[in-house]
Amino acid sequence: MRGSRQEAVASVGAALQRYQRSVQAFDDAAARHLGVGPADLRCLDWLADGPKTAGELAAATGLRPAATTALIDRLERKGLVERVRSDLDRRQVHVRMTEAGQAVTWEVYRPLVEEGASLLDRLTVDDLDRMGALLDDMRGLTDRLRDRLVDGR
Numbered sequence: 782m783r784g785s786r787q788e789a790v791a792s793v794g795a796a797l798q799r800y801q802r803s804v805q806a807f808d809d810a811a812a813r814h815l816g817v818g819p820a821d822l823r824c825l826d827w828l829a830d831g832p833k834t835a836g837e838l839a840a841a842t843g844l845r846p847a848a849t850t851a852l853i854d855r856l857e858r859k860g861l862v863e864r865v866r867s868d869l870d871r872r873q874v875h876v877r878m879t880e881a882g883q884a885v886t887w888e889v890y891r892p893l894v895e896e897g898a899s900l901l902d903r904l905t906v907d908d909l910d911r912m913g914a915l916l917d918d919m920r921g922l923t924d925r926l927r928d929r930l931v932d933g934r
Contacts, residue, residue, distance in 0.1 A: 811889045816859065820844060824852055825878065825886055828862060832877035843931070861885070 784792075812822040820842055827833060827841045839849040853876055856862040861882035867873040878886070901909060 821852055821856055828878045832875035
């Protein structure tokens with residue numbers, strides 16, 4: 782006999798917590814492997830989507846501007862990122878991952894991407910759509926509650 786909805790929700794919550802801890806532990810190991818700190822790794826993650834301004838990186842990582850500049854300097858010295866002038870506005874500087882930065886981070890995360898994709902093979906397109914929508918809703922909830930903590934509400 783199946784358990785109650787309350788038991789099922791609690792089980793999913795526990796599974797999500799275990800997954801979140803596992804992801805955090807993997808990211809900690811990835812940062813050590815790459816010789817960077819946790820905030821540096823978050824920055825590289827944001828840059829995987831494409832170049833960002835220092836202000837965008839500060840907002841994304843939750844760091845103050847001076848700390849973001851120091852972070853970019855560290856990653857630049859390691860050859861993982863570079864500063865480039867915007868094609869649209871030469872006054873604006875973007876930070877982007879170098880080819881070397883892309884290569885070393887892909888080396889670390891590629892197995893998760895490739896093997897993770899095979900875990901989704903048993904799901905239908907409808908299942909995947911529902912899962913994507915649920916994850917977006919969960920991210921929205923987390924972002925909203927994070928903002929509340931940051932704002933001191």
